[in-house]
Amino acid sequence: MDFSEQELKTAYRTMRHMRNFDEIGRREFMAGTLPGFMHMYCGEEAIGAGVCAHLSDEDYIASTHRGHGHCIAKGCAIEDMALEIFCRQDGLCHGKGGSMHIADLKKGMLGANAIVGGSAPLAVGAALTAKTRGTDKVSIAFIGDGASNQGTVFEAMNLAVVLKLPAIFVYENNGYAEMTGVDYHCGSGDIAARAGAFGMPAHKVDGTDYFAVYEAMAEATQHARSGKGPVSIECIAPRWYGHFEGDPQSYRTKEEIADLEKNRDPILLFRDRVIAETGLTQSDFDAIDAESLEHVEKAMAAAKAAPQPEPADLLTDVYEVYD
Template sequence: MNLDEPTLRHAYETMRLMRVFDETGRREFLAGKLPGFIHMYCGEEAIAAGICAELTDADYIASTHRGHGHCIAKGCTIEDMALEIFCRRDGLCRGKGGSMHIADLKKGMLGANAIVGGSAPLAVGAALKIKTRGESNVSVAFIGDGASNQGTVFEAMNLAVVLKLPAIFAYENNGYAEMTGVDYHCGSGDIAARAGAFGMPSHKVDGTDYFAVREAMAAALAHARGGKGPVSIECVAPRWYGHFEGDPQGYRTKEEIADLQETRDPLALFRERAMATSSLTEADFTAMDAAITERIEAAMAAADKAPLPEPDDLYTDVYEVYD
């Protein structure tokens, strides 16, 4: 896949925004400023960036508990996301979602959620709406390797195949379902093959390789938008941090984590390839890094000082009112 320089810049900026947003959010969490839990996406940035690269605001994604990267890739505004993870009144969900339940329906981001495998039924429901109304967009479910074992996911895949829905199942195999290794918890040992057994095209790619993910997604989009039904893509990209921030990670070695950061950093791999195939230089990437860091630091600082919800806000956004 050959991409022009503006596209390469946008792809890198998207992944760098994910990395710096999570690392800065981690710092703020450890300082006691963020309520609830946070789940880091570091090491998996190429998946969300590649999957969402050619999606529009009219396309849907349904996320997981590890959703910051999905939000950023789908175009959610960084400043509004910062307000939300600080649970401020002007956040994307008015401070009611926080880190683990962030959503932005204007961008087709149906929300992160803590229900393991909960994204698949949501995305398939959106895909059914698309087909029923004769629309041309698609719906994507992000699913972890642990969630790949859930019955709701199997039911959603079967329904999508039976009804030939424009749904794409994006599996993020980051190596662990909470603290249990994928080699143990996945009976078949092959998530992609198991998904393909439902009767849809299924691909398995290196999730640290943005170009491989984007190429697989381009093929999936052509299939789904063409009315041929669902597609699944398994993206393998081990996570750098624990299941949640504070997880001691007694189930893996420090050497494993250090090796991942040294040899399987999606951003470093992207920079290397982009510099070899375009006019982008190390100085260009350094400048992008600095600008992104400055923007996120400003967003986090502003969010820290922003007003909290008022007590009366408890009674808003409780029920949807339909005309």
């Protein structure tokens, strides 16, 4: 395994932060303290972590409505994220984005997006910026399996190929477009092959395997940064929860969900493999678990107690004023 112990600990901590942030957020939502909607990323952590491990603050990502994990993987401060999802004054977007529109441009995080397929045109625009300015930066569009059917995504992929833009289309195939199974809604049955038909390299990997995602992304970033144009990666990682928190999930069985948590947990799969192949131990990971839980719990508690925006704040951040 060609990773240092520190790299492995960092990757694990990132995924554990993702899981804790969403699980604690889910708890607060169910208690009625968290406004808006919650769309859980649990079960898909290895995708965001494996992709963003190759990115700097100057690279771009455009997210989906299931975007908390992407924010954490891109380096957004958990404290500021917690303030934002509680819609507090000092949040990343001053409390105006909430869960579904959270963004941090300082980290190259162009925003979670409630528009299905909305990430692809944004990411391609950022990729065009990088190419026009002559940088080696890349732009990532995270796309759900449902959004893979959107015309905006097809147009974005075609433009990226035509202009040879440094864009990487990461498909998070979690099995369902809202409540519709991918086997039904995807006519071709193969998201990666459909993306490849636009004329770019297209890969398909196990999205619960951090190392598979990491390796595919390493190849993709090298390709895109060297001026060879876009790449697509389909990552298959079933989601644990419903489309949104409160979704009764009548379209699948409890046995299916239980099996995912037992056999397809990307965090436990990572942990087991690393312990088997390196000098890291259970106690090393237990320590990270405890540290992460304390970190996220404190951030959420502080956010919940933070001041609400003032009424006058309603009129700020509405229009850009140019000199």
